[in-house]
Amino acid sequence: MAQGTTRPAAGASPPVKNESAVTSFSSQHSPATTALKLPIEDALPALLDALAATPNVVLEAPPGAGKTTRVPLSLLGQPWLAQQRIVMLEPRRLAARSAASFMARQLNERVGDTVGFRVRGETRVSTRTRVEVVTEGILARLLAADPSLEGIGIVIFDEFHERSLHADIGLALALQTQQVLRPDLRLLVMSATIDGTSVSTLLSDDAGKPAPLIQSAGRMFPVETHYRPPRADERIDSAATRTILEAIQQHDGDILVFLPGAGEQRRVAERLAGNAELNKARVHMHLLHGTLSLAEQDAAIAPAPHGERKLVLATSIAETSLTIEGVRVVIDSGLSRLPRYSARAGITRLETVRVSRASADQRRGRAGRVAPGICFRLWDAHGDAALAPRTRPEILEADLAALALALADAGVRDATELRWLDAPPVGALKQACELLEQLGAVDKSNRITEHGRELAALPTHPRLAHLLLRAHETGELQLGAELCALIEERDVMHGEFGPPVADLSLRLDLLRGASPAAMQANLASAQVDRDAVRRLRQLASDLRQRLITSSGSSGPPPTRASLTAQVVPPGKHSAHEFDSHAAGTLLARAYPDRVAQRRAGSEPRYLLRSGVGASLQRHDPLADSAFLAIADLDGAPPEYRIARAIALTREQVVETFRDQITRAQIVEWDDEARAVRAWQRTQLGALVLQEHASATPNAEQVREVFAHQIARVGVDSLPWSDAAAALRERMAFLHAHDAAW
The missing domain is CATH 3.40.50.300 (P-loop containing nucleotide triphosphate hydrolases)
Structure with missing residues (x-):
């Protein structure tokens, strides 16, 4: 056209x-x-x-x-x-x-x-x-x-x-x-x-x-495409570093490198730190990802000083909507890190996936904005054909809690009333509405509550908005803002030889000024990103200010004085001054479906309220905790890895979810005893908080259990006495000789 x-x-x-x-x-x-x-x-x-x-x-x-x-x-x-x-x-x-x-x-x-x-x-x-x-x-x-x-x-x-x-x-x-x-x-x-x-x-x-x-046809200069697949057993950050050095030596202009995440950016930056080729070519290196401060992001997209070159290590943030002037070389890892929501587990995991063909073409096009350019693809030429045409829409892959809250806030009780390019999946949307009901954001008819309107007014996930408002109500706004900052952004810890410890309390200590050296025994081999800690302190301050300027919580809106009385300026707090009990309760209120109970045994394996299994590393400080409030899970089924959590006590769980705990008599078949057993069981979802034998089982339930057992395996599974068994044999003999028996 x-x-x-x-x-x-x-x-x-x-x-x-x-x-x-x-x-x-x-x-x-x-x-x-x-x-x-x-x-x-x-x-x-x-x-x-x-x-x-x-x-x-x-x-x-x-x-x-x-x-x-x-x-x-x-x-x-x-x-x-x-x-x-x-x-x-x-x-x-x-x-x-x-x-x-x-x-x-x-x-x-x-x-x-x-x-x-x-x-x-x-x-x-x-x-x-x-x-x-x-x-x-x-x-x-x-x-x-x-x-x-x-x-x-x-x-x-x-x-x-x-x-x-x-x-x-x-x-x-x-x-x-x-x-x-x-x-x-x-x-x-x-x-x-x-x-x-x-x-x-x-x-x-x-x-x-x-x-x-x-x-519109647009305008793009020709871009040569070269393929540089990783060598055998070579990590993508190593392949990217090798290709960057090749580009610096053989090509002019600024270099834009697409990597899947901040971790890969950090490793490439560490490999290139102090490199003689970069210094000789007067190349300045910048990182570009969504969790950097705005000043750091601005520096990454600003033109390089006259006579100097720029190397930008970026995520997919630089694919389309940003203009980075002077780029003549693009190096594309072919990877992107995208959120993937599991409706069954109720969690969102970041997965490293192949980019689509459309994304790869957009990345390559960045090299041809101002002059003919070069694109290095870190895969072989045959890999182009295997790329999906486009990335799947987020609405088909994401946690839909924010969508469900936005619809409820707009008075939409049924998503099918609206026109969608891709309709939200029914199962994921139903689960999102159930979460909002647990948070008190909507009623049983999916009508928004006053608390729900307050959540919608805060520009963060409904879970974290709920945490902030509850923190204000309990006089823990400082703590709530810090927890939200830690959860909302990437982890301030990264493991040198594996994942870091899960304990969020340690991260709160860091945020409040504790020395990583003094905490090394608990941190194990984890490294602390000090720049990330500084950014999170500022984010926590921003979150507090956001709540101050919001409409407040239910009832009379809070005054500015009442809120600022809870605020401690960034950097003015000292370590260990937070209430770990309050931190656990706040986290549990924000993640009611992720309260977890330790399973029996020596391994730190847990059962979540939702019925999902998860585990900790053996050396984690939380490994002996009877209960946890979990903010993040990694890995894949059948058992996820707990990434960030806080310890809870049984008393906290009972107090926090008193109105959601169920008490019922459970009548079930005991295969080992070959008998019906009755229990009084106190549960929170899949978690058994307490149970004891019942002396007076419900007769109707007993009959149902017997009937189910007979239908499942036959009458031979019942606890026949010797006399009863002998009688059955005599009757069977008679029946074999005379059908009337």
Whole structure:
């Protein structure tokens, strides 16, 4: 298809011509807005015509075309916008801040004037702001606060091909708002690589006509592809290091390396530290992943100083929505670390998986943004054919607690009421609703409670929002914020020869200033990431401030004074000043399904309330704990590995879950004794907290057990006496000779 053309689906009417669209915009702003010619410019006339004629449009444009920063500005002068705001959703905080900053520079303005942003922990908007770049969870909260989105003329879903959970939620809710309350609301879905036809169909109008699909060819210089598979038994970080040194010696320009996670980045950085080749070539190394501070992320994407080169070790965060200037060489591990949710176990695990073909192509394209480039793929050429076309949408793989809460907050009690590109799996959604009910966020009819609205107002997972609010209620806001920070971000510990110890209390000690050297006996071989500890202290402070500015908990909202009275400034606390009993209770309230009881035996093996099995390392400080509250699990069934947890006592479990504990008489068959046994059993889910023999079993239950046992193995399993057995034999003999017997 020619670039800049509109492809309506069969039966769709052609877009209305809008001759004044481009000139109207450029006449109101500085010449800086049009100084930079971007590939997307050729598609803008068709896009503006389509938006003038129909409320929903799909735009396909490859990375680097300029859609993220050029399209929102081109809409400002459109008559249909009528001076309303433009809200653009970005999947990542760094991308949102970067896009807003770039657009503000194009207008010769500061961020917060015409263009602003809202991301977790930072908002820069004003009454003059017309374009708001937001991270995706914010749209759901805007819709909950004002379902009509008054004052907003268009919502843009950028980088929709990433198919993040919040993008799917936001689009489903926005379509509902458009259908019920705001037929004039425009929706624009922008994507680099996606099945545009299916999105166009989803955005069909009331008459069933699919939304116009506009495509831009973009601009990319040729990129040579070379294959460098790891050698036999070579780790991916070693293969990446070897290829980086080859690229530095043989090619010019900055180097962007895609690795699956922060651990691989750290190991590559350690291998390259002090390397003579890097120093000789004046190469500065940066890490780029989602848990770094914003300042560290900004430094990674900033241009290299004149006469110097930059090496960026990145995760998939750098695939599409960020522009890293000067990159001429891409080294792709071909791996990505993605969350995978197990509905059976109720846990999310990070799995290292092969990237899709679309992701691999996007990564390679990063080398051809400014000049011809080179891409090294750390696999052999035959591996290309084995790549999946696209990454599965997060909605099909993720924990759906955030989705369930967003829907309940918007008044949606049945997800099938909404239009989805991929509907949320029924089983995972049911489990998410059950968790919300356990947290007190929804009632049995899936209607949101006041507590649920308070959880939805906090931009974090419902479990952690629940933990924060409960911490405030009990006067433990400092502790709650620190626990949330530790759970929300990657671990501050990493094992040199295996996984680190699981005890979250040790991490709390580190966060409060304890010396790793003084704690070495408990840390075993674990290493402490001191930079991560510093970042987590700041995150804990941000979480406290977030709660201070939220609506508060049920009942009268907390005052700023009452909340700040619980706050200790970052770095001012000393080790061992937290209440470990309170920490365990808070964690158990946030993870009620992951309370675990130690099994009998010498090995530290545990049974979770949900019925899932898990284990600790033998040397872990928690290995003798009778009960645990578990925040993280790793590994795979049949038995997971406990990654982060806090010890509990039996009394804590009983007190915390008093209203969820069941007491019942259990009547069952004892194979060894060949008899019916009756027990009085106190349980929390699959956990048996107490049991003792019952002297008066229920007669009806006894009959049912006998009947089941006979049906299962026959009457021979019953405890026949010698006399009764002899009688059976005589009767059998008589029956054999005379059927009347």
